[in-house]
Amino acid sequence: MRILDRYLHRIFWRMFTLTAGAFTGIYLLIEFFERVDDFLEHKAVAAQYLRYFGWKLPVILVDIAPLAILLSVFLTLGSLSRHGELTAMRACGLGLARVSRPLIIAALLLSVGHFYLSDRLVPYGAAETRRVLKHELVGRPELARTQEQVWFREGNAIVFTRLFLPKKGILRDITIYEVDNNFRLKRRIDAPKAVWRENRGWILQEVVVRTFTPDGQPNRELERKRLPYNLTKSPGDFAANQLDNRELPFSELLSLSRRLSAEGYDTTRIRVDLHQRVAYSVTCLLMALLGIPFALQRGRGSNLALGVTISVAIGMIYFLLQSAMTAFGYAGTLPPWLAAWSGNILALLLALWMILGREA
Secondary structure, three states: OHHHHHHHHHHHHHHHHHHHHHHHHHHHHHHHHHHHHHHHHOOOOHHHHHHHHHHHHHHHHHHHHHHHHHHHHHHHHHHHHHOOHHHHHHHOOOOHHHHHHHHHHHHHHHHHHHHHHHHHHHHHHHHHHHHHHHHHHOOOOOOEEEOOEEEEEEOOEEEEEEEEEOOOOEEEEEEEEEEOOOOOEEEEEEEEEEEEEOOOEEEEEEEEEEEEOOOOOEEEEEEEEEEEEOOOOOHHHHHHHOOOHHHOOHHHHHHHHHHHHHOOOOOHHHHHHHHHHHHHHHHHHHHHHHHHHHHHHHHHHOOHHHHHHHHHHHHHHHHHHHHHHHHHHHHOOOOHHHHHHHHHHHHHHHHHHHHHHHHO
């Protein structure tokens, strides 16, 4: 039986390498034609092309993995059926579960690897591609940040803001440290909120202004209801530095969700993305389960063109459904866990129904 397992693994991994390579190539080609105008417009050099598309690879692999697994399972079983090997295995008393076991184990390993890749390499890859595109090419200023916090220099001032709300054009919890030429603190400005107004810039609200003597001692404290402050950074600059949830490892995203939730902020979107990070990795296993009954239904008629067609059709239906459920989750219509897992639940039920129906 170990010989059989090795044989099935060898076929599957060969098919997976070919399908993953093909899907990655197609994805890269589409991405190139989508971005080439931006690169040409801003006179990108070869190193920027290489860095952008090089760091895009982990993101692409994570995106295409479930579809590649589905097609690989279809082609593996189709190859066995076409050469009569599947019939010989069944004649020897091997059931569907036994024949499929090596494929399920391979898909399970890929699911674990998928989560590791999406948690370790994808955050860095997504951040680097954004950096090349928005900062190096477009020229948006790059701000120092950790999670949602931002630090930047503004003339003789150092500005800190804990949270930027892009849709509302609001900065939360701002502290501005104004220093002299010897880097001694002259004035500190604290405000829980700053609002962007067109043609007026940033307006700090509920402001506390503290001034200091040349030797660093507190001098006086003033409170202002509103205070216009000349920050050269616009909402567009902050948005260009806004971390996509995909740029954070799972542990950091979970920590951010808990912290913002404890402070009263809406974390629905983050919680949906947290569930989806795990659910999408599990999709790799479910696509293998779906591929088994579809491949066996075709029998000896399985071929590459049919496998690609069925795999792409199943993949499109799944991803369209999952995109709709995710949108409902972001809007708060569905609970975050249901929005992220609904596609997987339906895929699992369909796979079990088809497998059990075939066994019966």
